[in-house]
Amino acid sequence: MPRTILLLPMEEEPDSFLIGAKRLTFHLDKQYISDLPNFFVVTDSTEDNSQFELDPPQDVFGKLTLNSPKTASLFLTFRPPASHPRLIKKFTFEFSTKETIVFEIRSDDPDVPTDAIHSITMSQLIHAQEEAKSVLEVHPKGNFTYPGNYSVTVFTNDASDKKHIIPIIMPNFDVMAPRDIKFSISEYTAKLSWAEPKPFGNSCRYTVSAIPTKGKGVQQSIFVEGNRFEAVIKDLSPAVEYEFILFTSCGTGKSVRTVLAKGMTGPRVPGEVRNLQIELIKAGVVRLSWNPPVVLKGDSHTYTSSCKHSNADEATWRVTNDTTVTIEPVAPGQFSCFVYATSSVGGHRSKEGPPCKSVSIDIPSNLFSSIPTVSIKRKNASTIDLSIGLEEDNGIIAIIVTLDSYLSFAFYADNISAPVNIKHIKLSQPRNISVNKEEKLDSESENQKYKLKLLLVTILGAILLALIVGIGLWQYKLWRLNNDPLLRNDAGSH
Structure with a gap:
């Protein structure tokens, strides 16, 4: 069983029953007695000038209030020790800043003159002892600079040994951050x-x-x-x-x-696109090229081209990241284009630069294959003649004639200046006829290739013709031999 010791003050009184004896009187609350087992009372005498010391203030805590980026004020809270309140006369707080604050314990009699700021009434003391959440406060007048280390020494009455030294550490607060x-x-x-x-x-x-x-x-x-x-x-x-x-x-x-x-920040309005050029690459194909603007600031950049044909109602728009664009197909006539740059930055509106000066090009009509005209003349039920009309051209072209999907043939022509006539086409039954003209060939190498094809066709035709003639002569000689008696081997026997 744990041992419980209570330290209580006693008062000396004369005993009316025992002459020369004295009675010691002390007060113990019922709440203590009800929970205690049988107990013994041990007495000890003390004199007014004895060195008996009480415990110092308990549960001392401090709170800083920052006054400036360099100084702060401090106040402390504490609870009194568990000693009998009548034994407590005062509490002393000695700060390392050379400031000392003494709290005296006074009676609740309002007629007793005292310093109300540095005094504690008996009822306040008892309330702080009995209520665990009740505290007493100390407000030193001096400021504390930070960072720095301080301390406060606390004790009860005039104790010299039972003192408690409490450090006060002032950190380097980052107090000016918004x-x-x-x-x-x-x-x-x-x-x-x-x-x-x-x-x-x-x-x-x-x-x-x-x-x-x-x-x-x-x-x-x-x-x-x-x-x-x-x-x-x-x-x-x-x-x-x-x-x-x-x-x-x-x-x-x-x-x-x-x-x-x-x-x-947002992008800057880009400058004007420089040196815009337009050129014809081949039939129906146009290429635009340009140089970037001198002023071009942003995370990304694009170029927008606007082109309009003379026969079109609306322009055609194209967006690219490059400085060239190829446009096809382009019909014969005048073709005009302009280009402008756009700069962009994420989270901001894009900025469009001014359009550059427009450039134009005339697309000649003779670069394109016109639709051939076809005249059909029927010779008899199974034979027709074709007359194919084409635009004038001085290059090698290919002409493809298709009779439904059953029969198709092609031929090449050079320096067209009149209709192309094809006679005596044999038909097994009536057919639909279509004629196509292939693209003109500009390069010399391609011309040579098609000339080579024509030459090969001519050689094959000559070989075939020679073969037919040779076979015919051989057949004729054989016939003469069989029918002319003068040429037979037995003619000499007659």
Whole structure:
């Protein structure tokens, strides 16, 4: 069973029954007696000037209130020791800043003169002993600078041994950092807002700087006057990433640097596309080419070409990342185009540059295959003649004649100046006829290739003709031999 010891003050009284004896009287609350087993009372005498010491104040805690970026005020809370309240005369707090505060315990009699600031009534003392959540407070007058280390020594009455030394450590608070930062950037303007540091209210001053992160662009700084906690920075360089920094100073030479945000400004309006050129690559194919603008700032860039044919009602638009574009098919006539550049930055509207001067080209009609005209003349039920009319041309072309899907043949022509006539086409039954003309061949090598084809066809035709003639002569000689008696071998026997 654990041992419980209670230390109680006793009063000396004369005993009316025993002459020369004295009675010691003490008071013990019922709440203690009801929970105690049988107990013994041990008495001890003390004199007024004895060195008996009570425990120091308990549960000492401190709370800082920051007054400036360098100083703070302090107040302490504590609970009295569990000694009998009548034994407690005072509490002493000695700070390492050379400040000493003494709290005297006084009676609840309002007529007793005392310093109300540095005194504790008996009822307050008893309440603090009985209620675990009840505390007493100490407010030193001096300020504490930070960072730094301090201490406070606490004791009860005039104790010299039972003292408690409590350290007070002042950290290096980052007290000037702003709160609730908000940031937005639109085109070339940035808006920033923040809440003031909690400890100092409206006593701080701010400077906001916009600094390019990659060295390109103009740096800007503005000073925020009065009790304003926002800044608007205008005319920032286009297409540049900025770092926005807040410098906070609260009445001292110390300045705190806080990076509020990073952001990219909008693109710059690009310049005019340079040296736009248009050229005809081959029949029906046109190529545009150009040089980029001198001014072109943004994360990405595109080019938009607008081309219109003289016979068309609307223009045709094309978007590309390159500086060339190929357009096909293009019909004969005048063909005009212009180009402009567009710069973009993520999160911003794109910027379109001015269109460059338009360029034009005339597409000749003789570069294109016209639709052939076909005249059909029927010779009899199974034979027809064709007359194919083509536009004049001085190059080698291929003509393909298709009789339904059953029969198709092709031939080549050079220097067309009159209709092409094909006679005596044999038909097993009536057929639909279509005629196509292939594209003109411009290169000399291709001309040579088709001439070679024509030459091969001619040689094969000559060989075939010679073969037919040889066979015919052999057949004729054989016939003469069989029918002319003068040529037979037995003619000499007659």
